[in-house]
Amino acid sequence: MTDRQNLLPQNATGFECALSESLDRLPELQPGFDELRGFKTAPVQESILPWLVVEYGLGGITQYLPDLASVIEYGLRWQRVKGTPQGVAESLTWVHYAFSTFYEAPLRRTRWHLYELELDRFRDGEDDLATIEAVVRMSDPARSEFYRAWNGYNVREHEWSYTRWGHGIWGDSSGVFLHAGGVKWSFGRTFDAGFHELTEAELTALGAWIEPVEGGSISWGPFPWNTPGLQWVSDAAASRAQIIATALLAKTCWVGVYRQDGSPIGFRKARVYRPVTSLFGGYYQAGGQGWIAAAAPGPNIYVEALMDFAEGDGETVHSW
Known part of the structure; x- marks a missing residue:
């Protein structure tokens, strides 16, 4: 009886103290308490994993993780940050993805509760x-909704006084819905096709061929000297490049992509078609170099085209 205790006040009678101590079951139950302490975590027993999944409310994520031990390990960590951007990041690791930008709609918008990745x-x-x-939607905060995801192509809706003309889409952002009520997806892959030096035959067909001149100034010829922006320069090579570029830029540019057998996959009008000059870190990237828009036509023209969603799906581009 020496290990038994009572919690009675000091004025309790001897009978009351003896009765209280006789009802103290701690000495008999203490070994069991010690055994139970930490049994769910160190080490985790395989036989109780299904019950722990139910206890922790992690049944909904079992299909995304390889085994129940992983469900317990990653699920408990996720539950602590669920409803936050970190919770979204945790849930994406289950399916081997991640996000680099967590975009929340501005408070000025009517649908301010939407977020994008x-x-x-x-x-x-x-x-x-x-x-x-x-x-991701399992990690949604109560006040927010996963609306859109993108990679490689992201054009936002136009907002008066907040976006520049040409940098937005009227009334909506880029992307497509795969089903009603689902997330909008906006994907794009960039292919750097490198350089293409126009041949004499190609320039002749385009009406822009000029014979090369060694040194001095280029001689007078049937060139569009009155074209706005065309300036006379003394260097023959620079003059020739400027005249050819001016003649080309006066035309509409289309990009064609072809299969290995030469048959066309499709044609797209160039959305960017302008003279450029090389600059490290420029906002255009081609041929492993950076480029910026040039003040005047010159030897380099940057061309960029955008294929539509699902256009050429399953095809392999061999040439352009």
């Missing part, structure tokens, strides 16, 4: 989109 890469497969949508 810039994923770390172009999706590996179309089936991944439904999985990404499911795991």
